[in-house]
Amino acid sequence: MIERTFEGRLFGPGLPGTGAEAVGSWDGQGHLRVAVEVTPRTELLAESPAIAAAGFNAASLRITWEGEAGAYAFVIETDAARAACGVSAPPDIARRVLSAAGSRERLERRFRFGGVLLALILLLPLIGIGVFLLNSDRVADWAVKRIPYEQEARLGDLVLAQTRLQMKILDSGPAVNAVSAIGSKLTTGSLHRYRWFVADRPDVNAFAAPGGVVVVFSGLIRSAGSAEELAGVLAHEVAHAELRHSLRGMVKSLGLRALVSLLTGDASGGVFADAATRLTELRFSREAEREADDEGLRRLVKARIDPNGMLRFYQKLAGERRPSPPPIISTHPATGERLERLRREVAGLKQKWAPLPIDLTSLK
Numbered sequence: 001m002i003e004r005t006f007e008g009r010l011f012g013p014g015l016p017g018t019g020a021e022a023v024g025s026w027d028g029q030g031h032l033r034v035a036v037e038v039t040p041r042t043e044l045l046a047e048s049p050a051i052a053a054a055g056f057n058a059a060s061l062r063i064t065w066e067g068e069a070g071a072y073a074f075v076i077e078t079d080a081a082r083a084a085c086g087v088s089a090p091p092d093i094a095r096r097v098l099s100a101a102g103s104r105e106r107l108e109r110r111f112r113f114g115g116v117l118l119a120l121i122l123l124l125p126l127i128g129i130g131v132f133l134l135n136s137d138r139v140a141d142w143a144v145k146r147i148p149y150e151q152e153a154r155l156g157d158l159v160l161a162q163t164r165l166q167m168k169i170l171d172s173g174p175a176v177n178a179v180s181a182i183g184s185k186l187t188t189g190s191l192h193r194y195r196w197f198v199a200d201r202p203d204v205n206a207f208a209a210p211g212g213v214v215v216v217f218s219g220l221i222r223s224a225g226s227a228e229e230l231a232g233v234l235a236h237e238v239a240h241a242e243l244r245h246s247l248r249g250m251v252k253s254l255g256l257r258a259l260v261s262l263l264t265g266d267a268s269g270g271v272f273a274d275a276a277t278r279l280t281e282l283r284f285s286r287e288a289e290r291e292a293d294d295e296g297l298r299r300l301v302k303a304r305i306d307p308n309g310m311l312r313f314y315q316k317l318a319g320e321r322r323p324s325p326p327p328i329i330s331t332h333p334a335t336g337e338r339l340e341r342l343r344r345e346v347a348g349l350k351q352k353w354a355p356l357p358i359d360l361t362s363l364k
């Protein structure tokens, strides 16, 4: 059985601002009759009402018309009343009621689309993981930019602790003082708090851990002919630290776990221990090495340290014939090309240099 009446609220002249409870019904001619529950009970007749969706989310049906006393609106809120209004109406009115309901459905679809958008936003971290796997270079760059310097320094501490397990690290003494004196000239105004160390090892090597931890092997100091030559290597390592190459290398080689740990501020976990032990073997790209050469040279010039020292040391290492090339060369690829570049750059410089007041021969 079809419900012939439908409840709603009527708004109009002489009625409360919040509307009055009313019951509507259609007559055979498509006129709307509205009985209003006020005293005395009033019945209105709307001959050609307009029908539209209304309210938040278009959930209600609004039937409006011009009466003798002014404009009226009959608002139907409940699903049951809306349905009764539709099925009891003559066919052409029923179509208009349906069309108003359709606009509600269209709105609901839009809301569902909004839901999809929201889900996408919530899923972005997961999408990020996918992108990380697909394109770790760019994501590593993205991540490195967001890692605070304090966090990077903590990572440097961790690397240092791991390195101490592997080799004897000198914290003080004349060699450390010499390295620190030269190094501080190259790092004025840096965001890192630099710490300089000497490893008691015969290898010709040096490395910059994240966060401004620089370790120079005693073998490198021994093979440097002057403080300027040592400064050349330090400038290159400092440049790696300034450009955050080591941090980037660790983030890249460790992947997502490191990324999450670093971004959430937990760099103390065991995630990094392994990478820390492998840092001395970390290989930078050819491009990173070129960048470090350029930035290192720029820092030497700024500190008025003769860059011919850097050039001489590179030439010496490149010319050395050993069963295996010195690590600083083997882990820094494309030496010939880099040497040529550096030669050209240094030849173009016309500055006056201030000799470093450090005597390496007495150190050895």
Ligand SMILES: [Zn+2]
Pocket: 236, 240, 284, 289, 292, 332
């Ligand atoms: Zn390098």
